[in-house]
Amino acid sequence: MRLENVWLRYHRRGPWVLRGVDVRIGPGEVAVVLGRNGVGKSTLLQVAGGVLRPGRGRVADRPGRVGWVPERFPADQPFTVARYLTGMARVAGLDGPAADEAVTGWTDRLGLAAFRAVRLPELSKGTAQKVGLAQAMLRPPGLLVLDEPWEGLDATTRELVPELIDEVLTAGGAVLVSDHRGETVRLPGARRWTVADGTVTEETSAPDEAIAVVEVAVPAARVAGTVARLRADGHQVLRVRPDASSNKPQAVDGAGAVVEQAAGETR
Amino acid sequence: MSALIRLRLAGFLRTGRALAPLLAGLVVLGTLYGGGRAQPAEAYGVSAVVLFPVLAWQTKILLDVEPDVQRRLAQVAVGVARERLAGLLAAGVAALVAVAVALVFPWLVGGVTGPVDPSDRSVPVGVALGVWAHLLAVPAAVALGALASRASVGGAGYGVAVLALGGVGAVVLGLAGSVVPWLAPPIMATARTTAGDAAALTLLGLTAWAVAWSAAAFGGYLWRRRAQG
Structure with a gap:
């Protein structure tokens, strides 16, 4: 997938958040998006995932199936965990039995089984974030976009995130992940994209460079x-x-x- | 896409916010039919007029119930175009249910009567004209509600203004003698037609007018959604 000369701003006369971004990521690759608060990490991820449309430039060869885990899961919805995930599984194209199977599998794996009958607004932030993670994984994504996925998660689930990323990569998918907590140290092979002043630079390893x-x-x-x-x-x-x-x-x-x-x- | 339509309708119904437009609709219908009995075509023509702002309001509520981030999750799952279409179709389904209630309501409260004079229309013809009048109002009302939704206008205040202007404008600009009747959907003209002579050519013209107005309003909605990102 390639972002080619991508420019984006939220309002017609607003400042450009992304300016001429050119990055690419291939199957089996993971890129960590770094940068200070407010520089446009989430914007970049949402453009890559197809949530936002660039004002100029284009996103080419985006995988057909994208899983997006937003920074804050929208828990203000009148559904139970099971009803919501089943609904999202069907929206993602799974039929009845397959949707039920996927929901059962992911709620068990993410420790949500006890919360299946709990309404979304009653969940803690961390548990709601797990629901956000589950909905993105219900169908194996070709591109998994994780916006601060470790935020609010308990230690057990934090350890699970790299495992899920590995599974997507092993299946030939690509993963984009933002992080301001330094958790991406758990992804040793990741490429590192730094967002600053609307542009994205990729850090390249230089073995001979003095340290x-x-x-x-x-x-x-x-x-x-x-x-x-x-x-x-x-x-x-x-x-x-x-x-x-x-x-x-x-x-x-x-x-x-x-x-x-x-x-x-x-x- | 049908799964997304069902999810949006379920969200609308489960929040309880569906009750407000339902109650408002029943109040206006009760007021309309409380004054006496009328023949079906005439009664239904006025019913479509009074229901128009209610249906638009219902559409706005249905589209606004979904959190913005959830709408984006749906876009990622089914694509931008299908997400937008699913919202409009869900609103259309909800509007059709309201129309069904409006069509049945006068028979339950004795608000309609059969032909009194030999020159009066038969009940089936009157009902058919009434169904037509309501069906003309549905897409226009859904389009107005969509234009007033948060995803289109951005803020709640603007949405209420769009809804109020659209609802009042549809009546005021549709009055007989209006110089710019085409700026509004033809709900007033439809009511006048169902109460008077309903020539086939007139029905066809009003249908084309409603389709064209709704298409323009839907186009405006999609343009606003595109502009809002």
């Missing part, structure tokens, strides 16, 4: 967030260790940690 290791001291309470941000920015976090001087009284958090990151290998 520098930068040590960053952060308050211990902020380690998780810092690691996530560094990973989202494309840096490789090598390890996190307690600060040797953390025995000394700290002015703010009382403890510190040092994050070692390799810089330069991915940019």
Whole structure:
């Protein structure tokens, strides 16, 4: 699938969110879309998935069957989990028994079996997100588009996401996934697209490029967030260790940690 | 696509928001038939006029019930064109159910009468004209409701304005002597026709007018949807 010179803005006189984007992804490939909040990651994913139509340019060779997991599942609907998923399975073209089988299979696998009779508005954010994941997988997609798929998921299901991605890739599909939490470290073979200023650049690995290791001291309470941000920015976090001087009284958090990151290998 | 139509209708019915236009429709029909008995063609002609804004409102509610993200999920599943068509067809089905209620209602409350004078139309002919009058109103009302929907106008306030202007405009611009009657769907002209002489050529002309107006309004809706993304 190719995005060829894609431009997009939401209003006629609004600013261009995407400007001349040229990217391609092939069967069996996964690309991670990185970038700061509001730069257009979700927009890029929605253009790729066929949710948004580019103002200029075109999307070529999009697979016929697309599964899209939105950043926020629309839980404000008057259906139970089972009724909604069965309805979406039929919308996706599955007949009665096949739809029931797919719904049963995915609700079991994603830990939704106990919620089958629960109405969507009553679900927690994480459980609703699982429903969003399930509806995208009811028919094996040729292109799976995941917009912040780890958001709100429990640890067990977070581990399941790379597994699902692998299954799509193994079946010859392609996967696009955005992430600002650094979870895509779980996808070691992924291509990395960085969105900034309306354009998309693909980070290419350069084995011969010199790598520098930068040590960053952060308050211990902020380690998780810092690691996530560094990973989202494309840096490789090598390890996190307690600060040797953390025995000394700290002015703010009382403890510190040092994050070692390799810089330069991915940019 | 039929699965998506069923899903949208189910969403509309399960939210309970279908009750509001249903009750409004019953109120206007009750008011219409509460004043006395009329012959079917004449009664149904007026019934189609008063139902027009109700059907448009019902369409707007049906299309607005679905969250925007769910509409996009449906687009991904069936494609943009089919998603838009499914919404319109679901609204059309709901409108036809309302029309069926409107056609049966006067017989239940004694609002219609048979021929009084030998020159009066027979009941079957009157009913046929009434069905025709309602069927002319359905696509125009669905198109107006679609134009007023959130997916078309973007904001709730604009939608109400479009609905109100369309509903009032259909009556005002359709009055006898209007200089621009073609700006509105021919529901008023249809009511005048069912109450008077219904020549075949007139029926054909009104049908063509309704089809052309509805096609233009549907075109406007699709253009707005395209513009809204």
